[in-house]
Amino acid sequence: MWRAASRLGAAVGPGRQPTRALAMSPWPFSATPRDYSVPNESWSREMRRLFDHYSCLCDTEEQQQSAGWCKFPSYNRSLKHAAGGKYLSKMVQAKARLFTRNIEEPGAGFEYAVFLNKQEKTSVTIFQPGHLLEGPPGHLHGGAIATIIDSSTGTLAGALLGPSMTANLNINYRSPIPLGNVVLIHCKVDQTEGRKTFMSCQITSSDGDKLHTEATGLFLSINLGRLFGA
Numbered sequence: 001m002w003r004a005a006s007r008l009g010a011a012v013g014p015g016r017q018p019t020r021a022l023a024m025s026p027w028p029f030s031a032t033p034r035d036y037s038v039p040n041e042s043w044s045r046e047m048r049r050l051f052d053h054y055s056c057l058c059d060t061e062e063q064q065q066s067a068g069w070c071k072f073p074s075y076n077r078s079l080k081h082a083a084g085g086k087y088l089s090k091m092v093q094a095k096a097r098l099f100t101r102n103i104e105e106p107g108a109g110f111e112y113a114v115f116l117n118k119q120e121k122t123s124v125t126i127f128q129p130g131h132l133l134e135g136p137p138g139h140l141h142g143g144a145i146a147t148i149i150d151s152s153t154g155t156l157a158g159a160l161l162g163p164s165m166t167a168n169l170n171i172n173y174r175s176p177i178p179l180g181n182v183v184l185i186h187c188k189v190d191q192t193e194g195r196k197t198f199m200s201c202q203i204t205s206s207d208g209d210k211l212h213t214e215a216t217g218l219f220l221s222i223n224l225g226r227l228f229g230a
């Protein structure tokens with residue numbers, strides 16, 4: 001299934017923006033800030049091709065109905081953009097930023113965009129790892145791989161469940177990921193039991209031919225107030 005999804009369709013032009021980005025955030029904050037998951041000058045041709053491909057699947061209402069894809073926006077901090085509400089007064093650490101969006105230089109860190117298919121309970125992240133994420137020479141750090149897996153599965157969990165946290169993550173590193181190489185992170189929900197959602201995930205090369213990483217994760221839906229000591 002992963003492979004088929006990555007090979008669908010054709011590119012339609014550089015930097016195409018999906019017209020049907022997900023409108024509703026699972027978090028109780030208004031969000032009109034900069035969306036980091038759009039093409040910038042650091043994106044390779046392959047990254048743009050994949051972005052265009054998945055954006056096309058999000059394009060129209062009809063396609064949404066039949067295919068169910070939408071792009072999930074990505075900000076550098078959810079709380080920063082809170083419009084109000086009971087948690088606003090508890091905002092602390094104003095300088096805090098989302099781990100994956102805190103490197104200013106385009107292309108140096110995590111360049112990625114998450115596309116969700118709510119009907120199928122799946123997601124695909126297109127990911128171009130930058131030079132500041134090095135582990136083994138020329139290759140992606142295992143912790144950075146865990147981070148993008150956690151972010152991808154966490155985004156899918158959040159979109160489906162609302163506020164939730166990673167309780168468990170198991171990762172098998174199968175083959176190293178060269179820095180700069182675009183990879184696909186395919187996530188799916190395997191099972192839901194009450195507050196628990198079990199996910200699995202694979203990282204493959206952009207053509208789907210090479211398996212880099214496999215992971216499973218458990219997410220628990222939470223009462224957001226608990227994070228703030230409520």
Ligand SMILES: CCCCCCCC(=O)SCCNC(=O)CCNC(=O)[C@H](O)C(C)(C)COP(=O)(O)OP(=O)(O)OC[C@H]1O[C@@H](n2cnc3c(N)ncnc32)[C@H](O)[C@@H]1OP(=O)(O)O
Pocket residue numbers: 150151154155164165166167168196218220222
């Ligand atoms: C937009 C960007 C998206 C980024 C997403 C990133 C997501 C993250 O990284 S979150 C940060 C990392 N995660 C954390 O820090 C979580 C720390 N842990 C916790 O806060 C808590 O342990 C938490 C919330 C996971 C669970 O606590 P709590 O809600 O009290 O649940 P608890 O009552 O202990 O357990 C509920 C059920 O889950 C099971 N469970 C809990 N933890 C685990 C675990 N690690 N493994 C297996 N089962 C577990 C329990 O056994 C229990 O099962 P059952 O109901 O069958 O008896």
